[in-house]
Amino acid sequence: MGRLDDRVAIVTGGGRGIGQATSLRLASDGAAIVVNDIDDAPANETVKLISEAGGRAIACVANTVDLAEAERLTKAAVDEFGKLDILVNNAGTTRDKMFHGLDDATFDFVLDANLRTGFHSTLAAMPYMREAAKAEMAAAGAPAYNRKIVFTSSVAALMGNRGQFNYSAAKGAIISVVRTLAMELGPFSINVNAVAPGFVETRLTAAKEADSVHGIPEEMRQMAKMMISLGRLGQPADIAAVTSFLVSTDSDFVSGVTIPVAGGQLGAM
Numbered sequence: 001m002g003r004l005d006d007r008v009a010i011v012t013g014g015g016r017g018i019g020q021a022t023s024l025r026l027a028s029d030g031a032a033i034v035v036n037d038i039d040d041a042p043a044n045e046t047v048k049l050i051s052e053a054g055g056r057a058i059a060c061v062a063n064t065v066d067l068a069e070a071e072r073l074t075k076a077a078v079d080e081f082g083k084l085d086i087l088v089n090n091a092g093t094t095r096d097k098m099f100h101g102l103d104d105a106t107f108d109f110v111l112d113a114n115l116r117t118g119f120h121s122t123l124a125a126m127p128y129m130r131e132a133a134k135a136e137m138a139a140a141g142a143p144a145y146n147r148k149i150v151f152t153s154s155v156a157a158l159m160g161n162r163g164q165f166n167y168s169a170a171k172g173a174i175i176s177v178v179r180t181l182a183m184e185l186g187p188f189s190i191n192v193n194a195v196a197p198g199f200v201e202t203r204l205t206a207a208k209e210a211d212s213v214h215g216i217p218e219e220m221r222q223m224a225k226m227m228i229s230l231g232r233l234g235q236p237a238d239i240a241a242v243t244s245f246l247v248s249t250d251s252d253f254v255s256g257v258t259i260p261v262a263g264g265q266l267g268a269m
């Protein structure tokens with residue numbers, strides 16, 4: 001028995017890093033997973049890992065910056081598994097630039113990738129999550145169980161971060177929209193929360209290579225470690241464990257909050 005038996009979940013950006021670890025964790029908790037990513041090879045790899053471990057998953061390649069793509073994603077979950085209970089808005093990325101050199105295209109790209117993706121995926125989930133709860137309320141007086149939405153913020157929003165005006169704008173907005181959505185969706189027993197990862201080892205935080213759009217300078221990696229009270233960098237599974245809690249019945253009375261998962265990083269509390 002897993003704590004997510006019979007639940008159906010979408011994880012956006014599930015092909016790599018934190019999204020992959022979250023897909024694997026929720027699958028091992030018993031949920032059927034729709035692994036979304038813009039890149040098909042990583043999405044299929046996550047599905048393969050879940051299947052090999054005995055779980056249920058399908059891939060859905062979609063860029064949810066586009067609402068029609070987000071609608072295709074949520075429909076895929078319902079077509080394949082019959083319903084949608086859990087949405088993990090994990091997709092996101094960085095394009096770091098010091099503020100004085102920031103241009104509109106880079107600002108818009110990061111706002112789209114980190115904020116509009118979650119906006120559209122959540123909007124596209126409403127017919128299946130809010131309407132399903134509403135139908136249960138009409139039939140039985142209350143939703144049958146709590147449905148769950150988890151967004152992904154960042155300590156960059158809580159503390160600020162050099163070179164991340166665009167990213168901290170998007171991740172800060174997530175803290176606010178989670179509060180607003182929790183108010184609107186609470187009456188339908190839909191919990192809305194966020195995780196705010198600290199420094200987690202993925203391609204976003206790998207040592208920057210000259211030709212890569214991802215990654216950060218090695219000195220920043222060393223500095224990050226010194227700021228983490230628990231004395232180690234975060235791993236994707238550390239974030240997945242907290243998301244697992246936030247989508248389980250154990251958190252049925254938790255809504256509207258952003259939980260820092262940052263190893264006690266100074267300033268992120």
Ligand SMILES: NC(=O)c1ccc[n+]([C@@H]2O[C@H](COP(=O)([O-])OP(=O)(O)OC[C@H]3O[C@@H](n4cnc5c(N)ncnc54)[C@H](O)[C@@H]3O)[C@@H](O)[C@H]2O)c1
Nearest residue numbers: 013015016017018037038090091092154197199200202204
């Ligand atoms: N790694 C960290 O230290 C850290 C810290 C704070 C927050 N985060 C956040 O955690 C989330 C996951 O980051 P990660 O470190 O695992 O990065 P990652 O680059 O390893 O994985 C992100 C995945 O999202 C996918 N993706 C990007 N844009 C997408 C879109 N528009 N539609 C669908 N998929 C898309 C990518 O293809 C990739 O597979 C992001 O929202 C990121 O901002 C990461």
